Amino acid sequence: MSAASCLLTEDQFLCSICLDVFTDPVTIPCGHNFCESCISKHWKTNTSCQCPNCKRVFNPKPELHVNTFISEMSAQFRQSIHVSVRMCEKHDKLLELFCKNEQMCVCMLCSVKDHRTHDVVPLREEYEGKKAELGKTEAEIPQMIQERRLKIEELKESVELSHKKADREIDEVVEVFTALKESVERSQAKLIHTIKEKQRETEEQAEGFITELQQEICELEKRSSELEQLSCSEDHLHLLQNFTTLNAAPPTKNWTEVRVHPPSYEGAVKLFEAELKRVQQCEVDVTLDPDTAHPKLLLSKDGKQVYDSDVKKNLPDNPKRFNCCVCVLAKQSLSSGRFYFEVQVKGKTEWDLGVVRESINRKVRVSLSPKNGFWTIWLRNKNEYGALADPSVRLRLRSDPEKVWVFVDYEEGLVSFYDVDAAALIYSFTACSFTGKLLPYFCPCNNNRGKNSAPLIISPVNHTE
Incomplete structure (x- = not known):
């Protein structure tokens, strides 16, 4: 039976009235098959018992019996459809139409109720169209692959050139900034040395002045002591003989005009200006x-x-x-x-x-x-x-x-x-x-x-x- 079912087409299991898989199929005298409920309803709504397919009229109305063979085959076919997900889950009808608006398969009831304003076409028609598109795409794919392979090679070459250029620029940057760093370090060392030298000269000058002042202080203290002794002396002759010498002002600088000036850092400014030129x-x-x-x-x-x-x-x-x-x-x-x-x-x-x-x-x-x-x-x-x-x-x-x-x-x-x-x-x-x-x-x-x-x-x- 399974071998025979493989030779039958999908249309042979569909009722021409409801367009669905047979339910309790019956065979009328002309040999056409319908769902029992479909043909009974059809005859009730018409004045004569006529075959919907060949228009043959039967009088009297024939007695209907379920065709067990077709019923069995329909059941197997229905089961195979469910396995391949060909049935509408909402209406349990065959998915035989395609809605282009929502890009989905629908049944006859879906097209009437939910997709009545949409562009709906037979499933087979859409299938053939898509199959033709796939064939065209399949033919174009080798060329597209080749184009992309060529583009990959082009990009690889571009990256390689960019890499070489980047390496050259990095080498140039490293060279420039290494030279700049060395120059800055030399300038920094020179600047520090200049400042320290000027500070050392200032300190030496100040120490010299301090030494001279301390010597003069010692001399003045000695002169003060001698003058004090002389003023207390009762020896008139000794006082007159030494008065002129001891009363004379000791030689000294005009210390009010002596200044220790902070060192000039004009050299530091010039070094700064030199570095500024480089950074500019x-x-x-x-x-x-x-x-x-x-x-x-x-x-x-x-x-x-x-x-x-x-x-x-x-x-x-x-x-x-x-x-x-x-x-x-x-x-x-x-x-x-x-x-x-x-x-x-x-x-x-x-x-x-x-x-x-x-x-x-x-x-x-x-x-x-x-x-x-x-x-x-x-x-x-x-x-x-x-x-x-x-x-x-x-x-x-x-x-x-x-x-x-x-x-x-x-x-x-x-x-x-x-x-x-x-x-x-x-x-x-x-x-x-x-x-x-x-x-x-x-x-x-x-x-x-x-x-x-x-x-x-x-x-x-x-x-x-």
Whole structure:
């Protein structure tokens, strides 16, 4: 029986009335088969007992009996369909249609109830279409594989060239910075030696003066003792004979004019300036990014100046813009190597300067500290300087800087601030742990009714020949 079932097609097990697998199949005299309930219902709704397929009329109405053979075969077929998941779980009907809208197989009842507005086609039609597409894709796959293999070879060659170029650049960088490091070390040693020599000369000069003064003190004490003895003497002759000699003023310098001047460190300044020239080779042409500027800030057309206008403009919000702090970032970023720029702060009573991590929160007010991604210094109340470290550090400067030099060494984890005109270090953040890109940070602070109206100006480095 199983061998015979393999020769039968799917259509031979379907009732032509309900289009489903036979349930209690019966055979009418013309030889066509139907579900017992389907043909009985059909004859009840019609005036004559007619075959739905061949239209043959039977009179009288034939007696119906279940065809056990077809019933058995239908049961096996139904079971095989369930095993291959060809039946609709919702309606227990054969999945013979395909909904293109939802890309799923459906039965006749599904198409009428749940998918009536969708594009539904016979399952076999969709199958043939997909099979044709698969055949086309199968034919194209070898070419696609070949194209990708060629691309892999191309990428490998590109990576190899990039690797060689990177090695050359690394060698050049190592050579340059090794030479720079050696030069800095030599300059440092020379500077320390110069300062120590000048300090030694100062100390020797002071010791010489002290020795002379001590000798004169001893001489004066001796003269005082002799004069005291003479004044108490009753020998008139002795007093007259020695009065002129003992009463004469002892020879001495005019010590009020003697000064020990601190050593001059002009040599140290010159060495600093020499190192400054080398570091200036890392200068970056920094321009301000208007998309990050707080709505109260005004930027110059060339992107080199910024100040607080005291008026909040109606600007479109974007993820890059600061909403709480009156600050702005630069367009240029740093994720390796060295970075150098100068900012004029002349005439301002308050400002913040430094670099920040690109990922900082720009929509809320946060404390400016390295743990929050800020490496900055600031000025408050005209002459109160601070470094916003963890914790903050109060800075005592000899003079108020008019131009600040900001220098970053990404690999060394270093952010340094210098007073350019005084050739003096203001503050350094060391052993920093940088991740991602760093951006220059500028905060001109509030206008304060015109008291702090001067702009922060990104100035070009004045390279000396």
